Amino acid sequence: MASTSEFxxxxxxxxxxxxxxxxxxxxxxxxxxxxxxxCGLIVWTIASYIPQYARIIRRQSAEGLSTLYILLGxxxxxxxxxxxxxxxxxxxxxxxxxxxxxxxxxxxxxxxxQVINGVACFWGVMFLYIYYAxxxxxxxxxxxxxxxxSQMRTYRRARKAWFVLFFVFxxxxxxxxISAIILHRFxxxxxxxxxxxxxxxASLACTQWLPQVFTTWHLGHLGSLSVAMLALSTPSTWIFGxxxxxxxxxxGWSAWIVYVLVGTMQLxxxxxxxxxxxxxxxxxxxxxxxxxxxxxGNAWLDGYSISSEDGGDYEADADSMIAPDERxxxxxxxxxxxxxxxxAIYGNA
Numbered sequence: 001m002a003s004t005s006e007f008x009x010x011x012x013x014x015x016x017x018x019x020x021x022x023x024x025x026x027x028x029x030x031x032x033x034x035x036x037x038x039c040g041l042i043v044w045t046i047a048s049y050i051p052q053y054a055r056i057i058r059r060q061s062a063e064g065l066s067t068l069y070i071l072l073g074x075x076x077x078x079x080x081x082x083x084x085x086x087x088x089x090x091x092x093x094x095x096x097x098x099x100x101x102x103x104x105x106x107x108x109x110x111x112x113x114q115v116i117n118g119v120a121c122f123w124g125v126m127f128l129y130i131y132y133a134x135x136x137x138x139x140x141x142x143x144x145x146x147x148x149x150s151q152m153r154t155y156r157r158a159r160k161a162w163f164v165l166f167f168v169f170x171x172x173x174x175x176x177x178i179s180a181i182i183l184h185r186f187x188x189x190x191x192x193x194x195x196x197x198x199x200x201x202a203s204l205a206c207t208q209w210l211p212q213v214f215t216t217w218h219l220g221h222l223g224s225l226s227v228a229m230l231a232l233s234t235p236s237t238w239i240f241g242x243x244x245x246x247x248x249x250x251x252g253w254s255a256w257i258v259y260v261l262v263g264t265m266q267l268x269x270x271x272x273x274x275x276x277x278x279x280x281x282x283x284x285x286x287x288x289x290x291x292x293x294x295x296x297g298n299a300w301l302d303g304y305s306i307s308s309e310d311g312g313d314y315e316a317d318a319d320s321m322i323a324p325d326e327r328x329x330x331x332x333x334x335x336x337x338x339x340x341x342x343x344a345i346y347g348n349a
Contacts, residue, residue: 023089024096030107034243038110041240042117048232049121053128055226061148062133064223065125067160069212074126074168076204077119080258082179083197084115086190091183111247114240126168132224133161148223198257205258209265216272227273230266237263 056062084090090112097105137158140147147154175197182193216222241259 020092020095023092024099027093027096027108028100028104030104035107035110037239037243038107038114041236041243042110042114044236045114045118045121045233045240048229048236049124051228051232052125052226055229056125056128056132056224059148059224060132060139060145061136061224062129062157062161063136063147063149063153064216064219064221064225065129066211066215067157067164069208069215070126070129071164071167072204072208072211073122074164075171076201076208076258077122078168078172078175079197079201079204080115081119082175083194083201084112086179086183086194086197088190088194091190111244114243118240126164130161130165133157198253201258202261206261206265209262209269213265213268213272216269221276222273225269227270230270230273234263234266234270237266 056065093108093112096108100108136147137154139145140151140154179193179197182189212225216225237259241256241263244256244259
């Protein structure tokens with residue numbers, strides 16, 4: 001299907017035309033400035049996720065992170081990786097490594113490395129979410145420590161954690177398998193498949209942040225969502241989007257449109273966090289605002305009942321409808337006494 005002058009031709013007509021030798025010649029003299037910026041973005045992405053990892057681990061809770069946010073984010077990440085790898089321009093860049101030196105080869109692949117790096121960092125959040133969703137529920141069940149949110153929400157979140165893991169791995173297998181088949185058997189459809197993946201990534205990424213905004217707004221606090229991560233990742237998201245635009249141009253919109261959408265939703269969440277911080281300050285708690293500690297403002301109590309019919313391994317108590325005040329130490333005797341009193345009142349009602 002490919003010749004020395006064309007990368008791939010559709011049997012019914014030319015879908016895209018790439019001159020590999022000309023492209024490889026262009027990559028032989030990479031821009032040092034672009035290379036440094038790309039490497040800096042990779043390091044910045046990793047650094048921006050560290051506050052999120054630290055916040056989840058410090059709180060030992062996945063409370064505040066929307067299950068749909070994790071599920072859709074991990075799924076869109078798989079499509080983003082497949083998209084950047086399937087793009088004909090990426091295939092040419094990979095092929096140029098056979099003839100170019102190491103430095104031009106690495107410089108030409110940095111765009112793909114950036115995408116894969118960002119997805120890997122988000123998968124780290126997913127694994128922490130799954131682990132601490134189960135660990136927090138188990139700690140509540142055994143009485144080792146109470147959960148950060150209501151018992152019902154904690155147990156429901158724990159039951160959904162494994163589903164998220166299994167679904168994401170199954171989704172990854174399907175997408176990567178289809179991509180491999182297209183690249184090896186039907187390469188003339190590579191651009192069409194990449195465009196489809198780009199639309200899918202944009203749809204999932206945009207939808208991904210909506211349930212997180214909804215969850216954060218109704219909880220009235222950030223919970224385990226790190227505003228420091230948002231503040232660090234938002235600029236890099238926009239910069240990376242513009243860098244991809246410069247690399248693949250407007251024709252490669254499927255590769256960069258997602259970063260524009262994600263950056264916009266991140267700005268919405270940052271604005272929500274600032275709004276909560278102002279609210280807490282006005283209530284006379286400037287040292288315990290939402291951004292610093294994730295205090296619980298107007299907790300949204302789920303109207304959800306847990307029973308054996310749901311297939312869960314946990315059973316909620318009557319007083320679990322009262323979520324603990326996150327400003328209080330989890331080992332504070334006043335909290336334990338308060339919860340017991342509320343349970344007695346609730347039980348006698």
